Amino acid sequence: MAETTGRRERKKAQTRQALTDAAVRLFTERGYDAVGVREVAEAADVSLSTLFKHFPGKEALVFDLDEDLESALVAAVRDRAPGRSVLHALRDHLVDTRTAVRTDDPTHVLVESTPALRDYARRMWSRHEQALAAALAEATGLAADDLAVTGLARFALEAPDLARRTGDDPARALRELFALLEHGWKDTPLADPAPAAGSPAPGRTG
Structure with a gap:
């Protein structure tokens, strides 16, 4: 049998x-x-x-690995090494699997040159959000609809596409995006923060 x-x-x-x-x-x-x-x-x-x-x-x-992609995404969270954070496990999995696309690969060239296939690929990848959120909820003990869980799932699925559009090193760009999420947004020294309510505008003393 x-x-x-x-x-x-x-x-x-x-x-x-x-x-x-x-x-x-x-x-x-x-x-x-x-x-x-x-x-x-x-x-x-x-x-x-x-x-x-x-x-x-x-x-x-054109897309024959949809179920495999989702299984690998979930496994990156569920099967991460003891003591390894969910964030780092997701980051490394996405760097390894979503930023190393060969630009001369025939399927990649076909998808990128065909709007209908580009749109389908994006929708297909986004469908994994529910499964990923469930895995994150299981790993963190949070509810599957908790904002932290749904927000991280959405971020993880959107970040690779954004990283690939930034230039010649999408892996570095993806790591930077995850670092931004991990450490939080910090204004640069050159930023001009808006004055607090009731405070005088810059250059005025009263």
């Missing part, structure tokens, strides 16, 4: 990979909007109904 189950799972994985490979190739060659799901199914040598058993829609064909 175990052997049969293992063979079935391998076959399922092979079919999904064949569909993803065919989709990326066709979308890259002809453009995302010019290719239909039936053409992808034919290129992968499967029926259209088989395609929809594995993927809910056209955009999903």
